[in-house]
Amino acid sequence: NTYVVIMAGGIGSRFWPFSRTNYPKQFHDVLGTGESMLQMTVRRFKDICPPENIFIVTNKDYEHLVKKQLPQLSDNQILLEPVGRNTAPCVAYASYKIAQINPNANLVVTPSDHVVLKEQVFTDVIKEAVAAADKDDVLITLGITPSRPDTGYGYIQYISDEAQSIKKVKTFTEKPNLELAEMFLNSGDFVWNSGIFIWNVKSILKAFRQHLPEISEIFDEGTTDFNTETEKNFITRAYSHCRNVSIDYGIMEKVDNVFVLLSDIGWSDLGTWNSLYTIGEKDEHDNVVDGEVILYDTKNTIIKTPKERLVVVQGLEGYIVAEHDNVLMICKLEEEQKVKEFMADAKNRK
């Protein structure tokens, strides 16, 4: 009774201009492996549950992309949101839907834009977490050893207990400011939240009732409508009333039954240019290059440009040079948090 919920409705704005509103990064073959991030995510669960237990939650605008990339899924496995309301409503929708199919389902909730290099370890870790969530009313997240004071992540402080691999969480802090993130990192007591969650559907619905009752009330009303023609209408109405909140702020920071399983799964969140630079293969001057490029006096730079364009670069250090679909962006790697802004400003131009 393991079910997987893949959240694939984000627009990946920190990865602009590669990630675009009409074609977000989870649908791209970011690593050049021939598979999109979404396809890789689905494949990661092949030894964890049968393919019919995998559900994708995405925006209705991406329905065609999901169907094209995952032709093996039936329509019933693709949950379409009329508007993006962040991850809490996304998790609520999938949880209510799956609870109707199996009221005792164990859910694995996962982003669609991560890399996991150690697939066998991942499978083992998920199975261990599912077994724990099946027994107790716990909300489990996979924890990752942090390597930098990144403010884009959730930070988890846990109670260390050598005897237990799944540890009780003391505090969960979503996206701290830099000062706090540095403190967390230096203390050595914190891990990053991977954003991969494991829980029984009863546990998460209980947490919604306690901490986001305004969302669970909306879905409670429509529970009997699922699996019928009226589902679409109900969801359109429901989302128009849902507030925009992430599962991290809305639930994980609030509940007291969070547990963390420290996992060495070769994880990275390909959320930003820096993260792609970090995992990319470097040339002798520490450049990461994907494109037809001639470089002079250039180092620590990431270049991702269309194959048909010859790009000549001189004298850059620590830059992003990215071109996609008629947009060329050149930005300092250390200023990459501005990319979101660029995306918004560029939209006003076109």
Ligand code: GDD
């Ligand atoms: N269906 C749907 N609808 N999916 C969404 C929506 C939505 O409205 N918003 C985001 N998603 C998807 C994204 O596509 C992504 O796969 C996943 O949900 C997580 O959303 P992000 O927007 O990427 O979250 P984040 O990176 O800021 O933070 C989360 O992940 C970090 C690790 O990568 C948090 O869980 C952090 O605590 C965590 O450290």
Ligand code: MG
């Ligand atoms: Mg992310």
